[in-house]
Amino acid sequence: MNGEILLAERFEAERAQLRSVAYRMLGSITEAEDAVQEAWLKLSRSDVNEVRNLAAWLTTVVGRVCLDQLRSRASRREDPLPEQDGHVRLPDPVVSGLVAINPEREILVADSVGIALMVVLETLSPAERLAFVLHDMFDVPFDEIAPVLDRTSASTRQLASRARRRVQGATPVADTDPARKREVVDAFLTASRGGDFEALLDVLDPEVVARSDGGALVPSLLRRGAADVASQAITFARFAADTRRVLVNGTPGVVSFADARALSVMSFTILDGRITGLDILTDPSRLAALSLAP
Helix, strand or coil: CHHHHHHHHHHHHHHHHHHHHHHHHHCCHHHHHHHHHHHHHHHHCCCCCCCCCHHHHHHHHHHHHHHHHHHHHHHHCCCCCCCHHHCCCCCCCCEECCCCCCHHHHHHHCCCCCHHHHHHHCCCCHHHHHHHHHHHHCCCCHHHHHHHHCCCHHHHHHHHHHHHHHHHHHCCCCCCCHHHHHHHHHHHHHHHHCCCHHHHHHHEEEEEEEEEECCCCCCCEEEECHHHHHHHHHHHHCCCCEEEEEEECCEEEEEEEECCEEEEEEEEEEECCEEEEEEEECCHHHHHHCCCCC
């Protein structure tokens, strides 16, 4: 019994790190929790007496579980890629700054892995995503990743290199000063709630892209250009009784409420003091799962 308790304690010490790996792999908080739980089941059924580095062993186990999930997801075609066939699919946002939020979730994005980057990760193949996430984000050596992919270390290195080029080429450049980003978000909120179209045009980049993921019940929207996005922002602001400034994946964002129910979570990409991208989750079922409260 003492051995089982010690093993459970060692696993709990790694849980936050394993959640972070799974979230970056799957883009889903719920699925990430499930992957970590499956890793625990595998651990509890395995003889790890000869395992020298349990943390590394668990990381590769979670990686393998996530890889299987991604491959299954791709084969079922249940989750379209971002902007594929008119659909918009956004990863789960990690929201902090509201009382109801579990503080453990903040660890998921301790290094500010923004929604825009997570969207790009969704476009990688399962093998590319595993190689990139484990090596580039968690410093797992290629010779430990290769067996998970059933590849050589050299082939795995090439896979990660290809993924890295795709990520670097597709991830939008953004400002990094949190205070400056908060100022821009505040200006956006003030203008949209006040119905000030011209002020919105000032804070929006002329080529801004707004993506809204409404899930199965609410139509997804993809809007381009400052005028179109400004009009939509003013329209949507009329339905929100309350808005709260929060952190979304570690960067300034907004949660909107009506009748004590979350209407949306907004994440902003900001460059040179202007909003270049808006990622908006409006899917009622996924918002409910986030347990957001005004």
